[in-house]
Amino acid sequence: MNDIKLEHKLAADMPKVRIISETIGNIIGFIVLAILLGADVYFEWPVWIGWILYGLIVFTVLGTIWAFIEPKYLYRSWSYQIDEDYLQLTYGVLKREWVTVPMTKIQSVSTSQGPILRKYHLRTIKVETMGSSHEIPALDEPVALEVREKIAISAKLKEVDE
Incomplete structure (x- = not known):
C-alpha cells in the first residue's frame, strides 16, 4: 500500500x-x-x-x-495534490482509494455550495472526465476557487500544447 x-x-x-x-x-x-x-x-x-x-x-x-x-x-485520510500533469486524490476510512487524473483528460471543473457549506464558507470541487467524475469536498472558498482555476488552466494548457 x-x-x-x-x-x-x-x-x-x-x-x-x-x-x-x-x-x-x-x-x-x-x-x-x-x-x-x-x-x-x-x-x-x-x-x-x-x-x-x-x-x-x-x-x-x-x-x-x-x-x-x-x-x-x-x-484525516483525505488529501489532494495538483501539478501541471496530474490531479491526485487519496481518501478512505475502511477502503483506501488513490486516484490520479491526468490534466489532459479533464473536461470540466466546477464548484458547488449547499446551504450548510455556505454557512461555513466552504465549497466542493467537481472534476469531470470522459468516463468519471471526482470530487474534492469541503475546501475553504478562496482555496476552492484557486484550485478550480489552477485545474482549469492546467487542463487547458495541456490541450493546447499537444
Whole structure:
C-alpha cells in the first residue's frame, strides 16, 4: 500500500459540516420510520412489515452512530495534490482509494455550495472526465476557487500544447 501523503488537506470544518449534514438526513429517516410505524399500528399491517421497520430502525441507529465517527477519520485520510500533469486524490476510512487524473483528460471543473457549506464558507470541487467524475469536498472558498482555476488552466494548457 502506498502511504505517501499528498500536500493539501480539506478544510478543518469538514467533519462538522459532514456531521450536520448526516444528522439532518438521519432525522428525516427517523421521522419517516416513525410515520410508517404509526401507520403499521393504525392500519394493522401484517406482522412482517413491523419487523422490517424495526430492522430499519436498528440500521438507522447504527448509521447515526457511524455518522458521528466517520467524518473525523475521513478528514484525516483525505488529501489532494495538483501539478501541471496530474490531479491526485487519496481518501478512505475502511477502503483506501488513490486516484490520479491526468490534466489532459479533464473536461470540466466546477464548484458547488449547499446551504450548510455556505454557512461555513466552504465549497466542493467537481472534476469531470470522459468516463468519471471526482470530487474534492469541503475546501475553504478562496482555496476552492484557486484550485478550480489552477485545474482549469492546467487542463487547458495541456490541450493546447499537444
